[in-house]
Structure formats: structure tokens, C-alpha cells
Amino acid sequence: MATLDYETLHAAVGGTAVGLRARTALEPLGGPGDKVFPPTYGVDRTAATRYAIETRRIGGQPVPSVVLSSVAAQANHMELVLLDAVRDGELRLPLVSVDFSVHRATAGFDRISSLEASHRIFDALLRDSLLGDRLFRLSDVGQKITEATNGNAAALYHYNPATLLFGGWDSTGPKGGRGSKYERAITSEVVAMGIDRGVKTASRIDAAGIELKAGPLYLAENQSLGEWTADPAEAAVDKAGKPLLITGGGEGAAGRPSQVNHGNVTPSIDSLAGGVTADRIEAVTVVSFAALRKLRFPLGTDGQSLQPLDRRRAAEAAARTALAALGVAALTLLFERGFDLRSRCVLHACEEPQLELIGRAGQHDTVTVDREGALALVDEAERMASELGLTWAKDEILLQPTDRLVGLIERSRELSANEPAEG
Secondary structure (H helix, E strand, C coil): EEEEHHHHHHHHHHHEEEEEEEEEEECCCCCCCCCCCCCCCCCCCCCCCCCEEEEEEEEEEEEEEEEEEHHHHHHHHHHHHHHHHHCCCCCCCEEEEECHHHHHHHCCCCCCCCCCCHHHHHHHHHHCCECCCEEEEHCCHHHHHCCECCHHHHHHHCCCHHHHCCEEECCCCCHHHCCCCCCCEEEEEEEEEEEEEECCCECCCCCCCHHHCCCCCCEEECCCHHEEEEEEEEECCCCCCCEEECCCCCCCCCCHHHHHHCCEEEEHHHHHCCEEEEEEEEEEEEEEEHHCCCCCECCCCCCCCCCCCHHHHHHHHHHHHHHHHHHHHHHHHHHHCEEEECCEEEEEEEECCCCCECCCCCEEEECCCCHHHHHHHHHHHHHHHCCCCCCCCCEEEEEEEEEEEEHHHHHHHHHHHHCCCCC
């Protein structure tokens, strides 16, 4: 089994392969047969489940299956492992980040980078921030990103190559819905197959023995000692002068001790989101070289034409190889970190991840790469592209949030502190 090196990847991206994939069997940390909990979704009360359950055809047979980690969620996980490698000095990758740390109202946010923002380089957090004294999208850098397209992607490759790999749509920029769209070149998903649904039980005995009849509780007029009071004389009142019952995050009617998380919880059974057991769990990650080959680079990152034609073709092949190498690093680092997807859904690989280069006629060439090899592959590929005129920005671009953005965050924090969570 060969180790994936630059020459092999460059040839594959250049046309000998349509893509790369990794299929890895996983199992619950508790072992085969242990229950795992998929993500839940908002559904109608008449729904049979809150999970994304579907039927997949495997070996010609219908198999009940459920998504444990979606394509979007896996993309976020891969972006975060890349970000950690950047912050640890193991990987050099262009970033655009909003620095919230200088504002007291947004203390604790620190920096939010284009690898963390929901819409990557096109996210509204970046759009509503300043580069120097100009809004980011009106700055020289922002305008170059706005004008980039699949047919002329050099500016986006220079400032934010991750968006070319993970995909994006510039729907919130100056061009609105006519903004450039970039196909995902890497997709990953974790699916449990051959599933049976379970149930989840819940109950709680209050350690202090607080009973329902100990209420009602009221919203305190003076909250220096807390938000609630049992004395109606100390309660805030409505326009009619009637004491206001406390409402909060707890279950049950207003005024109950459970509204402030005191008291017992009646035993219950949840059949909508009670976890699943599965015959097989698999993570599938695909890097599409066909998608990368759609990206064109007629100009270098200096804005100059990449001529003659042979030079342009060589530069384009090198840039696409750098993006593919970034995808290899993302999936390698993610597999190394493991699959702690959420509470009660911790998985581990049953084998070392193996990569398959899929040829045009379907032939499979299995290759391996470890963490150090994957990071070195990115470094070499970026250097080769740079020598041909397509470079990555060397320094992280730091933006400052506008006052209106800081104010919006501050008001949102105040609402979160004073109101029950929506939904």
C-alpha cells in the first residue's frame, strides 16, 4: 500500500482520477450494540421521530438508516480541526477573522474566523466588520473576493482557499443572489444503518425535597437576591396590580418551583428521541477532483495574466492540487481527533482510515497518509502553486466589528440573560 505523496496527488487531480474517498467503519465507544443518539430536529408533535431517519438501499435491500453527523456538520468539524492546526502553528492557511476581544460588550468572543463563521468568507459577521476604516466588502480585499468567480478564482484562492474546498455562496454581498456560488469539493457524512429506535427515560428526585405545593413562586420586584420570591408582597405586579407568577426554562405551568429548576421531575418516557442501536455505522468522506477541475485561474494572484497557455495549465493544476491536499489534511486530522459528535454519541474507528483514489473507469488505488504526511502535503502543494503565480496570503486578516454589530450582539446577550430560550 503506497503512501500518498505530492506527485501521486498531482497526477490524480490532473486527470487520472475523478476523486478520493475514505470509508471507515465506526462503532460506539461503549461497544457494539450500545445506544447512540442522533441529532434532533424540530418537528410537528404528530411526528413519529425527531431524527433524520430514512431508508437506504444497500446490497439491493432497503435498510432503515439515520444520519448521525450531516454533511454540513462534518464540514464544520473539518474546518475546526484545520483551524486548530493553524492556531498551533502546524498549518499555514489564509484566514479572515473578526476580532471581538477589544470590545467589552463582546468579551469572550475573541476572534471568529472564516473557518468558524456559518457562511465562511461570505458570512454577515465579516460583511458587517471593518478592514481599516472601510466595511470589509468595500475594501480592496473584499472587492476582489466579490468579483471572484469559478472562472477566475485567483483572489478567493489567495485570501480564503477553504471556501473553494468547502463551498460557499456569496448571497449576502453586494451582488445579492447573483453572487458567485462555489460547489462543495469535499463532503463527509456519518450514518448508522440497520437501526432500531429506542426510548429515553427521565426523572429527578429533588435533593431538598421541594414539592409542587410549595409554590406558587412569583417574579421578584427587587432581584438583588434572585429573580423569584414566594412572598406575593415582594413580587412584581402587572398593570392591574396582580403579582406576576415566575416563568422560566423549567417544565410546567407558571409559578411552579420547576420554573426555577426546583422540585421533582415526574418520570417520563421519550419515544421521539430515545436513541438508536445499529448494525453498522460508517463515515464516508469524498474529495471531488471533478469539482476542483471546474475552478479556473486565468490570472495569477498578482492580477497578471498567466501566459503562455502551458504556464496557466501548470498553475491551475498546482492550485487544484493544493486544495485537494487541504481536503486530505482535513479528513486526516478529523479522523485522528475522533468522533465525539454529541452527548451519548461518541464513536471510534474500527480501523485505520484508508484513502482510495478512484480512477476514471472505476479502478481503486489505495493509499495511506498520516498527520505529519498530510500537513507536509499541504505545505508542498501550496509552495508548488506559489512558484507558478498562485499564492496564499501570508498573514491572517483581522477585521474590527462595527459599532452596530457590537450593539446587536450586546442586545442579544441581554435578551438571552433575561428571557427563556426560544423554541
